[in-house]
Every structure is written in C-alpha cells, then in structure tokens.
Amino acid sequence: MKPFTPEIHWDETVISIRDLYKSFGQNHVLRGVNLDLHRGENIVVLGRSGTGKSVLIKIISALLYPDSGTVNVLGLEVETLKHDELRDLRLKIGFCFQNGALYDSMTVGENLAFPLRRNMPHMSKRERDERIATVLEAVGLSQTINQMPAELSGGQRKRIGIGRTLILRPEIMLYDEPTAGLDPITCTDINNLINEVQKRFKTSSIIITHDLACAKATGDKIAVMKEGRFIKEGSFEEVFSDNDELIREFYDYNFIQ
Numbered sequence: 001m002k003p004f005t006p007e008i009h010w011d012e013t014v015i016s017i018r019d020l021y022k023s024f025g026q027n028h029v030l031r032g033v034n035l036d037l038h039r040g041e042n043i044v045v046l047g048r049s050g051t052g053k054s055v056l057i058k059i060i061s062a063l064l065y066p067d068s069g070t071v072n073v074l075g076l077e078v079e080t081l082k083h084d085e086l087r088d089l090r091l092k093i094g095f096c097f098q099n100g101a102l103y104d105s106m107t108v109g110e111n112l113a114f115p116l117r118r119n120m121p122h123m124s125k126r127e128r129d130e131r132i133a134t135v136l137e138a139v140g141l142s143q144t145i146n147q148m149p150a151e152l153s154g155g156q157r158k159r160i161g162i163g164r165t166l167i168l169r170p171e172i173m174l175y176d177e178p179t180a181g182l183d184p185i186t187c188t189d190i191n192n193l194i195n196e197v198q199k200r201f202k203t204s205s206i207i208i209t210h211d212l213a214c215a216k217a218t219g220d221k222i223a224v225m226k227e228g229r230f231i232k233e234g235s236f237e238e239v240f241s242d243n244d245e246l247i248r249e250f251y252d253y254n255f256i257q
C-alpha cells in the first residue's frame with residue numbers, strides 16, 4: 001500500500017489516449033487502448049511479457065507512431081507536432097529506461113550534467129551543480145558524484161538513472177520495468193523512491209511492470225493490459241478483489257503478501 005496520499009488533480013489530464021491501434025505486420029500489438037493520466041497520478045500498466053507495454057510508452061513519447069487513434073500529451077496531439085514542438089514536449093517527458101542508460105565512461109556527476117549541457121546550454125555551471133546536488137540528494141546518492149557507473153550496485157544504477165531523468169525536471173515520468181533484475185529489498189527501495197519523486201517533484205507517471213509488489217506500492221491506479229488492450233482498471237484492491245480468472249492467473253504468477 002502507498003505510504004501517502006498523493007495530491008491528484010482529477011480535473012486535469014496530462015496524457016489522454018483514445019482508440020489506439022498498432023500492428024507490426026500481422027502482429028496486432030495494441031488493439032484499442034484508452035487511458036487517462038491525471039496530474040499528480042501514478043498509473044501502473046501491468047501485463048505479461050509481449051503484451052505491448054513498451055510499445056505504448058514509445059508511442060506516448062513519439063518514438064513510434066500508431067496506426068490509428070489519438071495521443072494527447074500536456075494538451076498537444078502528439079502526431080501533429082512539428083520537429084521543434086516535439087523536441088520541446090519530449091523535454092517535459094522523462095523516460096526511465098530499464099538499464100538506467102548511463103554512460104559507462106563518465107562519472108555519476110558527468111552523467112547527470114550531460115542532459116543539462118545538451119538541452120540547457122545557457123545554464124550556468126553554478127546552477128547546473130546545484131541541480132545535480134539536489135537530484136543526487138533526492139535519490140539518496142550524494143556520495144557517489146565522482147564514482148563511475150561500474151562501481152555502483154544495480155540498485156544504485158537504477159537510482160542514478162532515475163536521477164538523470166529527473167534532472168530536466170520533467171512533468172511526466174515514464175518508468176520501464178523499474179524493478180527488473182533487482183532483489184526484493186532493493187525493489188522496495190526503488191518503489192519508495194518512485195513515490196518520493198511523485199511527492200517531491202509533483203510528477204505524473206506511467207510505470208510499466210509485471211511486478212505486482214511494485215504495482216501495489218506505487219500505483220494510484222492499476223491498468224491491466226492483456227492482448228493489446230486494458231481489461232481491468234482501478235485501485236490495486238479493486239483490480240485484484242474479484243475472481244476473474246485472467247486476473248487470478250496473473251496474481252498467482254507473483255508472490256505478494
């Protein structure tokens with residue numbers, strides 16, 4: 001259960017998806033997806049491997065285009081945006097990759113400075129250093145600033161990866177399997193961090209996972225994806241309280257208290 005009640009603005013939608021379809025040849029991946037993410041909300045997209053979760057978040061960030069349907073992000077129809085408009089929108093969307101996507105040849109501090117240098121070239125060194133310090137403190141790893149990624153544990157790399165995404169102060173966070181490959185205690189730390197980020201940076205997030213413990217700890221709403229569409233949505237308790245066989249099957253696939 002989440003340790004705090006987030007401030008969700010139910011009257012404000014930051015992502016709105018309608019009737020989304022996407023196929024690759026004969027592989028019909030998304031088959032009528034509808035979703036609303038409200039400001040301040042964490043939605044967990046839960047589904048087994050290959051159900052189309054990653055394709056969905058790639059479409060949201062315009063890394064892929066849908067065959068039909070609409071995606072509105074922060075009031076903009078993504079498909080209609082010109083190159084510059086898309087670049088500006090992408091700065092407001094933080095994409096947390098599964099592997100943290102750190103540059104191995106740079107220190108932690110340099111990894112965090114990189115997106116600032118590239119996207120905010122006029123920012124002063126002092127301001128950059130302050131941002132890096134704030135983010136490192138937020139992810140609980142201030143002491144690692146001069147370390148190389150190879151010297152960090154898997155959990156620390158995930159934290160720095162989240163920090164690197166946060167450094168541009170995105171309004172929306174997209175987490176792709178944030179707990180994949182971590183032991184249960186480190187998973188709990190990452191879940192807590194996702195909630196901390198939501199609270200402190202007032203982000204709205206989509207968290208894609210097949211980890212039920214992660215879903216339970218971080219999701220204000222859970223949306224279960226199966227065969228390219230959402231088959232069930234609601235709070236964790238609402239989604240998992242009935243005896244729907246598909247859901248039970250999924251529930252039994254994880255171990256959770």
Ligand SMILES: Nc1ncnc2c1ncn2[C@@H]1O[C@H](COP(=O)(O)OP(=O)(O)OP(=O)(O)O)[C@@H](O)[C@H]1O
Nearest residue numbers: 024027029047048049050051052053054055056210
């Ligand atoms: N660029 C692409 N070209 C062709 N097929 C693709 C492409 N991207 C994804 N797919 C296919 O779309 C389907 C869904 O993939 P996706 O990565 O979204 O699954 P997922 O639910 O995120 O799974 P996992 O939990 O394993 O990451 C798969 O069958 C995959 O092979």
